[in-house]
Amino acid sequence: xxxxxxxxxxxxxxxxxxxxxxxxxxxxxxxxxxxxxxxxxxxxxxxxxxxxxxxxxxxxxxxxxxxxxxxxxxxxxxxxxxxxxxxxxxxxxxxxxxxxxxxxxxxxxxxxxxxxxxxxxxxxxxxxxxxxxxxxxxxxxxxxxxxxxxxxxxxxxxxxxxxxxxxxxxxxxxxxxxxxxxxxxxxxxxxxxxxxxxxxxxxxxxxxxxxxxxxxxxxxxxxxxxxxxxxxxxxxxxxxxxxxxxxxxxxxxxxxxxxxxxxxxxxxxxxxxxxxxxxxxxxxxxxxxxxxxxxxxxxxxxxxxxxxxxxxxxxxxxxxxxxxxxxxxxxxxxxxxxxxxxxxxxxxxxxxxxxxxxxxxxxxxxxxxxxxxxxxxxxxxxxxxxxxxxxxxxxxxxxxxxxxxxxxxxxxxxxxxxxxxxxxxxxxxxxxxxxx
Numbered sequence: 001x002x003x004x005x006x007x008x009x010x011x012x013x014x015x016x017x018x019x020x021x022x023x024x025x026x027x028x029x030x031x032x033x034x035x036x037x038x039x040x041x042x043x044x045x046x047x048x049x050x051x052x053x054x055x056x057x058x059x060x061x062x063x064x065x066x067x068x069x070x071x072x073x074x075x076x077x078x079x080x081x082x083x084x085x086x087x088x089x090x091x092x093x094x095x096x097x098x099x100x101x102x103x104x105x106x107x108x109x110x111x112x113x114x115x116x117x118x119x120x121x122x123x124x125x126x127x128x129x130x131x132x133x134x135x136x137x138x139x140x141x142x143x144x145x146x147x148x149x150x151x152x153x154x155x156x157x158x159x160x161x162x163x164x165x166x167x168x169x170x171x172x173x174x175x176x177x178x179x180x181x182x183x184x185x186x187x188x189x190x191x192x193x194x195x196x197x198x199x200x201x202x203x204x205x206x207x208x209x210x211x212x213x214x215x216x217x218x219x220x221x222x223x224x225x226x227x228x229x230x231x232x233x234x235x236x237x238x239x240x241x242x243x244x245x246x247x248x249x250x251x252x253x254x255x256x257x258x259x260x261x262x263x264x265x266x267x268x269x270x271x272x273x274x275x276x277x278x279x280x281x282x283x284x285x286x287x288x289x290x291x292x293x294x295x296x297x298x299x300x301x302x303x304x305x306x307x308x309x310x311x312x313x314x315x316x317x318x319x320x321x322x323x324x325x326x327x328x329x330x331x332x333x334x335x336x337x338x339x340x341x342x343x344x345x346x347x348x349x350x351x352x353x354x355x356x357x358x359x360x361x362x363x364x365x366x367x368x369x370x371x372x373x374x375x376x377x378x379x380x381x382x383x384x385x386x387x388x389x390x391x392x393x394x395x396x397x398x399x400x401x402x403x404x405x406x407x408x409x410x411x412x413x414x415x416x417x418x419x420x421x422x423x424x425x426x427x428x429x430x431x432x433x434x435x436x
Contacts, residue, residue: 017042017100020067020082023219024264024273028128039295041270043126044103044110046087046096047301052119055096056089062106064098069276075283077276080219088272090279092313093306097126097272122301127330129274129293131198131228131267132320132384172248174345175235175363175389181251181396184434188252188395193237193288194281195388196274197229199261201372204230206239206250207257215280216261217273225265227371231380232292233257234370236388236395246377249369251392251434258286263293271302274331278306282315287398287405290391291319292384294329307336314405318391320383322354333357338410341427342386349426353383359410360417361427362389393434400435 086102238250342364
């Protein structure tokens, strides 16, 4: 593998940027100090050509110290534990995350074109990603996150959820009714569903006795101190019959839940944590991978490669389009990842929902679901809330036939979608529907 020359983006004389083991808070603070107003973390993502050999071997040949996800149990790679490695390798998706020092050591740059004998397909900036909730835009969320860290605030623990039962219809939330979930005979039994988010309240009583596999990729316990992840898991995989007067809010109530904490308790992450979570979910054979996260960044080859690797392995990645009232953000803008837009209760596109590259739409306004104790239940809005509706329905469809996996599952869900009188750029093929 030929070395690349150092381009203007990575200078051999420059002060090295963030380490691979830097926490998301450290990355955010460094980006604030840099002051360039971008969503770049200062690290890089390398995507390798298919069939180009081992990414680890290729990087090692360039003099880099690597940490391979296969060296961790179930490929549950904890980024905070990679020590002084220059690169982390995610073999299921053919991607590596490389520090600035690693780029300098290997003589790599974004600007330089790969030599004909290079195993590298692309080198891209790594970006921050955020939980996609409400109508806040990504840059404002970035600045708010850094301000919270600097002030040392525990904003997430102060967040209070407001109960709202106006959406209760026939014992189920309005979203489940719109997706025809109550009429479905399927439960998601035997299907693995991964939700990559802020984690989960593992002690929530509505999930007692459920098979749950967990892993964290952000250096924090999986326990959700934010609430975004618990809410998304509730919609995708919550119980069929919650206790008391609580309406049904969960879709795939018998699915096996895989919780990947790729966003911190502040709701922030990076491409590295998300890609590591995707790699883990694929390695563990999750038929459905739900991601209510992203940023207003361009299409990234690493996400596209991860989406294709998932489809090749019989997995389907579903991601939120974003809430910036703008073009679909990453990773949902990749052609190999199913993009989800948000609908209001009148089944019109939500005013915050992104548009452009769009496959399908789902309920995203005033969605009732689980949140961490002691509150236990609450409503949220965003394409984040629409995405687990699609993921839950995908698990029900996957249960109907072992042949409905990967691209076949994608195709079947679009075929079954309820058409809506709006442009495809806003709602895709229409409103997601559960199988009978």
